[in-house]
Amino acid sequence: xxxxxxxxxxxxxxxxxxxxxxxxxxxxxxxxxxxxxxxxxxxxxxxxxxxxxxxxxxxxxxxxxxxxxxxxxxxxxxxxxxxxxxxxxxxxxxxxxxxxxxxxxxxxxxxxxxxxxxxxxxxxxxxxxxxxxxxxxxxxxxxxxxxxxxxxxxxxxxxxxxxxxxxxxxxxxxxxxxxxxxxxxxxxxxxxxxxxxxxxxxxxxxxx
Amino acid sequence: xxxxxxxxxxxxxxxxxxxxxxxxxxxxxxxxxxxxxxxxxxxxxxxxxxxxxxxxxxxxxxxxxxxxxxxxxxxxxxxxxxxxxxxxxxxxxxxxxxxxxxxxxxxxxxxxxxxxxxxxxxxxxxxxxxxxxxxxxxxxxxxxxxxxxxxxxxxxxxxxxxxxxxxxxxxxxxxxxxxxxxxxxxxxxxxxxxxxxxxxxxxxxxxxxxxxxxxxxxxxxxxxxxxxxxxxxxxxxxxxxxxxxxxxxxxxxxxxxxxxxxxxxxxxxxxxxxxxxxxxxxxxxxxxxxxxxxxxxxxxxxxxxxxxxxxxxxxxxxxxxxxxxxxxxxxxxxxxxxxxxxxxxxxxxxxxxxxxxxxxxxxxxxxxxxxxxxxxxxxxxxxxxxxxxxxxxxxxxxxxxxxxxxxxxxxxxxxxxxxxxxxxxxxxxxxxxxxxxxxxxxxxxxxxxxxxxxxxxxxxxxxxxxxxxxxxxxxxxxxxxxxxxxxxxxxxxxxxxxxxxxxxxxxxxxxxxxxxxxxxxxxxxxxxxxxxxxxxxxxxxxxxxxxxxxxxxxxxxxxxxxxxxxxxxxxxxxxxxxxxxxxxxxxxxxxxxxxxxxxxxxxxxxxxxxxxxxxxxxxx
Numbered sequence: 168x169x170x171x172x173x174x175x176x177x178x179x180x181x182x183x184x185x186x187x188x189x190x191x192x193x194x195x196x197x198x199x200x201x202x203x204x205x206x207x208x209x210x211x212x213x214x215x216x217x218x219x220x221x222x223x224x225x226x227x228x229x230x231x232x233x234x235x236x237x238x239x240x241x242x243x244x245x246x247x248x249x250x251x252x253x254x255x256x257x258x259x260x261x262x263x264x265x266x267x268x269x270x271x272x273x274x275x276x277x278x279x280x281x282x283x284x285x286x287x288x289x290x291x292x293x294x295x296x297x298x299x300x301x302x303x304x305x306x307x308x309x310x311x312x313x314x315x316x317x318x319x320x321x322x323x324x325x326x327x328x329x330x331x332x333x334x335x336x337x338x339x340x341x342x343x344x345x346x347x348x349x350x351x352x353x354x355x356x357x358x359x360x361x362x363x364x365x366x367x368x369x370x371x372x373x374x375x
Numbered sequence: 376x377x378x379x380x381x382x383x384x385x386x387x388x389x390x391x392x393x394x395x396x397x398x399x400x401x402x403x404x405x406x407x408x409x410x411x412x413x414x415x416x417x418x419x420x421x422x423x424x425x426x427x428x429x430x431x432x433x434x435x436x437x438x439x440x441x442x443x444x445x446x447x448x449x450x451x452x453x454x455x456x457x458x459x460x461x462x463x464x465x466x467x468x469x470x471x472x473x474x475x476x477x478x479x480x481x482x483x484x485x486x487x488x489x490x491x492x493x494x495x496x497x498x499x500x501x502x503x504x505x506x507x508x509x510x511x512x513x514x515x516x517x518x519x520x521x522x523x524x525x526x527x528x529x530x531x532x533x534x535x536x537x538x539x540x541x542x543x544x545x546x547x548x549x550x551x552x553x554x555x556x557x558x559x560x561x562x563x564x565x566x567x568x569x570x571x572x573x574x575x576x577x578x579x580x581x582x583x584x585x586x587x588x589x590x591x592x593x594x595x596x597x598x599x600x601x602x603x604x605x606x607x608x609x610x611x612x613x614x615x616x617x618x619x620x621x622x623x624x625x626x627x628x629x630x631x632x633x634x635x636x637x638x639x640x641x642x643x644x645x646x647x648x649x650x651x652x653x654x655x656x657x658x659x660x661x662x663x664x665x666x667x668x669x670x671x672x673x674x675x676x677x678x679x680x681x682x683x684x685x686x687x688x689x690x691x692x693x694x695x696x697x698x699x700x701x702x703x704x705x706x707x708x709x710x711x712x713x714x715x716x717x718x719x720x721x722x723x724x725x726x727x728x729x730x731x732x733x734x735x736x737x738x739x740x741x742x743x744x745x746x747x748x749x750x751x752x753x754x755x756x757x758x759x760x761x762x763x764x765x766x767x768x769x770x771x772x773x774x775x776x777x778x779x780x781x782x783x784x785x786x787x788x789x790x791x792x793x794x795x796x797x798x799x800x801x802x803x804x805x806x807x808x809x810x811x812x813x814x815x816x817x818x819x820x821x822x823x824x825x826x827x828x829x830x831x832x833x834x835x836x837x838x839x840x841x842x843x844x845x846x847x848x849x850x851x852x853x854x855x856x857x858x859x860x861x862x863x864x865x866x867x868x869x870x871x872x873x874x875x876x877x878x879x880x881x882x883x884x885x886x887x888x889x890x891x892x893x894x895x896x897x898x899x900x901x902x903x904x905x906x907x908x909x910x911x912x913x914x915x916x917x918x919x920x921x922x923x924x925x926x927x928x929x930x931x932x933x934x935x936x937x938x939x940x941x942x943x944x945x946x947x948x949x950x951x952x953x954x955x956x957x958x959x960x961x962x963x964x965x966x967x968x969x970x971x972x973x974x975x976x977x978x979x980x981x982x983x984x985x986x987x988x989x990x991x992x993x994x995x
Contacts, residue, residue: 188553188554190476192479192549192553192554195549195552195553196478196479196546196548196549198598199545199548199549199579200545202579202580203541203545203579203582203583204583206580206583207584207586207587209585210583210584210587210588210617210620214587214591214602214613214617217610217613218602218608218609218610221608221609221610222607222608223606223607226608239499286413287992300598300599300600301599301607303600303601303607303608304602304604304607304608304609304610305608306601307594307595307600307601307602307609308602309609311590311591311594311600311602326974329971329974329975332972333975342977346974372866
C-alpha cells in the first residue's frame with residue numbers, strides 16, 4: 168500500500184481511516200484503549216463518590232457551598248461545542264476537504280483552550296479559598312478526578328495541534344487519516360467524561 | 376534491506392535487540408527477562424523456607440523477612456509469571472493465526488521495555504534503602520505507615536511495568552481480531568490463541584483499577600493527598616477494592632493462558648482432536664466474565680455484611696462449573712488417545728490432580744463462614760500456591776520444553792527435562808500439601824518465625840525440604856538449557872512430529888517475515904488436516920507469492936521507557952531532595968518528547984521484494 172498516494176475527492180474512499188491494515192488496527196486498538204480509559208474513570212468516579220464531603224472533623228467545605236454552577240455550565244457548553252466542531256472536521260475529512268477539516272480542528276483547539284483556561288481559573292479559586300489538594304480526602308478525590316480529565320484535555324490539545332501543524336502542507340493521505348480520526352475519537356471521549364463529571368460532581372453536588 | 380542476514384558483531388546484535396519490533400525476538404527477550412526474575416523470586420522463596428525451617432530461627436530479621444515475602448510475591452506475579460506467558464504469547468500466537476506480526480510491533484517493543492525497566496526499578500529498592508515490606512497486596516493502612524522508600528519503589532515500579540502489560544493486552548486483542556489468516560474463523564482458533572484473547576481482554580479491563588489504586592498510593596505517599604488517611608476523611612477500604620478488582624482477574628490472566636498451553640499439549644500428545652472444543656471456548660469466556668464478579672471474596676473478613684458476602688460466595692462457587700468442564704474435557708481428550716509421555720505431557724498429566732486440589736480448597740474458602748477460620752493462615756498460602764504453581768508454573772515449565780524447538784530450533788534434552796519434572800513435582804507437593812495442615816493447626820501467614828512449643832516444627836521442616844527439591848529441579852532446567860544452547864543441534868520444523876496447529880507448519884529457523892505466503896486455514900487443527908491429506912508442501916496457501924510489507928525497527932520505545940525510569944526517581948524523592956521535581960519533569964519531557972518524535976516522523980516500514988523471497992529458504 169502506497170501511503171503517500173494522492174487522492175482526489177472522487178477517488179477518496181468513504182472510510183479513509185480504515186482502508187489500510189494499519190488504519191484498521193489503529194481504529195480498533197483505539198476503541199479498546201477507550202474501553203480501558205472508561206474503567207479508569209469509573210474507578211475515579213467511584214472513589215470520588217465514596218470520599219465526597221469527607222474530611223477532618225469540622226471541615227468547612229462541602230459540594231453545596233463550594234461549587235458555582237454558572238461557571239461550570241459555561242465550561243460544559245464550550246466543551247460540548249468543541250465536540251460538535253470536531254464532528255464537522257471529520258465530516259470534511261470524509262469529503263476530502265482538507266482546508267475545511269484543518270479550520271474546524273483549529274476552532275476545536277481554541278474552544279478546548281478556553282475550557283482549560285476556565286478550569287485553571289476554577290482550581291485557582293478553590294485553592295485560594297483554602298480548598299487545597301491535601302486539605303481533605305474530599306479535596307484529593309475532587310482534584311484527582313477533575314484534574315485527570317483536565318490532563319486528558321491537555322494531551323488531546325497537544326495531539327490535535329501537532330496533527331494540524333505536521334500535516335498543514337501535506338494534505339490527506341491514508342497514512343494520516345487514521346491519526347486524525349483517532350484524535351477526534353479521543354476528543355469525543357473527553358467530552359463524554361465531562362458530561363459525567365458535570366452531572367455527578369457538580370449537579371449532584373449542588374442540587375442532589 | 377536484504378532478507379538474508381550476514382554474520383554480525385556483538386554491537387550490532389545488541390543494537391538489533393534494542394530496536395527490534397519483531398514479535399519473535401521480543402518473545403525471546405520476555406522469556407529471558409522473565410526467567411531471570413523467576414530465579415530471583417525463587418531465591419527469595421528459598422530464603423523464606425530457610426528462615427522457617429526451624430523454630431525461633433534468626434537467619435533473617437523480622438523486617439528483612441517482610442521485605443523478602445513482599446518481593447517474592449510481587450516478583451513472581453508481575454515480573455516472572457506474566458512476562459514469561461507474554462513471551463509465549465508473542466512467540467506462538469501470531470504464528471498460530473498465520474499473522475505477519477502483532478498489530479502494533481512498535482507498541483510490542485514499548486511494552487517489553489516498560490516491563491523490564493519497571494522490574495529493574497522495583498528491584499533497585501534492595502540497594503537503595505530497603506525493599507517494600509507491606510506484602511504484595513500492600514494494603515493501604517499498612518503501606519502508608521511503612522518508613523523509607525520501599526513502598527514508593529513498589530508503587531512506581533508496578534506503575535511502569537503495568538503500563539507495559541496494558542499495552543500488550545490491547546496489542547494481542549487487535550492482532551487476534553484483525554490479523555487472522557483467511558479461513559481462521561473464531562471457532563477454528565487454537566485454544567492457546569483463545570485463552571490469550573480472553574486474558575488480554577481481562578488485562579484491558581483489570582489494569583486500569585490497579586493503575587488508579589497505585590496512583591492514589593503514590594499521591595498519598597509522595598504528593599500529600601489523603602485518599603487512605605482516615606483522620607483526613609480517607610478510606611483505606613478503597614485500596615482493597617481497587618486492588619482486588621484488579622487482583623482477582625489477574626489470577627485468571629495467569630491461569631487462562633496456562634489452560635491454553637495444556638489444551639495444546641493434551642491434543643498434541645494424545646494425538647487426538649481436543650475433546651469438546653466449543654465447550655472449551657465457552658468455558659474460557661465464561662471464566663473470564665465471572666472473574667470480574669468475585670473480587671470481594673478476598674475481603675470476606677473486612678465486614679462488608681452478610682448480603683455482600685453471600686453474593687460473592689455464590690459467584691465464586693459458580694466459577695468451579697466452567698473450570699470443571701475444562702478438567703473433564705482434558706480427561707476425555709486423553710481417553711482413548713495414543714499417548715506419548717514426553718516432558719510437556721508429564722507436566723500436563725501432573726497438572727490435573729494438582730490444580731484440582733487447589734480448586735477444591737478454593738471452593739472451601741468461597742464459603743464465607745469457613746473463610747473466617749481460614750483467612751490469613753497457611754491454608755491460604757497452600758491454596759494459592761497449588762493453583763499458581765500447580766497451574767501456571769507447571770504450564771510455563773511445560774511450555775519451555777514444548778515451544779523451545781519452535782523458538783530456537785533446538786530440542787531440550789528429554790532426559791534432563793524428566794529429571795526436572797520429577798524433582799519439581801515431588802518438591803512442589805512436599806512443600807505445599809503439608810501447609811494446608813499448618814494452616815488448620817493455626818499457623819498464620821507472613822510470620823517470620825514460630826515457637827518451638829507450638830507443634831509446627833516437623834511440618835515446617837518438611838515444607839522447607841520440599842522447597843529444596845524444587846530448587847534442584849530448576850537448577851537442572853538451567854543446566855539443560857545451557858547444554859542445549861551450547862550443542863546447538865538444529866531440529867527442523869514439527870519436531871514433536873504430531874503438530875496439529877499452524878505454528879508447527881512454519882519452516883525452521885522461522886524467517887523474520889513468518890509465512891512467506893499467508894496460509895489458508897481449512898479447519899480446526901489445520902496443519903494436521905494437511906498432513907492427513909498428504910500435502911507435501913506443508914500448507915495450502917491463500918495468496919500468490921508477493922511483496923511483504925514489514926515495520927522498521929525503532930529505538931524510541933526504550934528512550935520513552937528510560938524517560939519514565941528517570942522521572943520515577945524524581946517522584947520518589949519528592950519533598951526530600953531539591954532535584955526531585957526537576958528530575959521528574961526531565962523524565963516526563965524525555966518520554967513525551969520521544970512520543971512527539973514518533974508522531975511527527977513518518978514511518979512507512981519497508982518491503983521485501985518477491986525476487987528476494989523466492990531465493991530465501993528461511994533463516995535468520
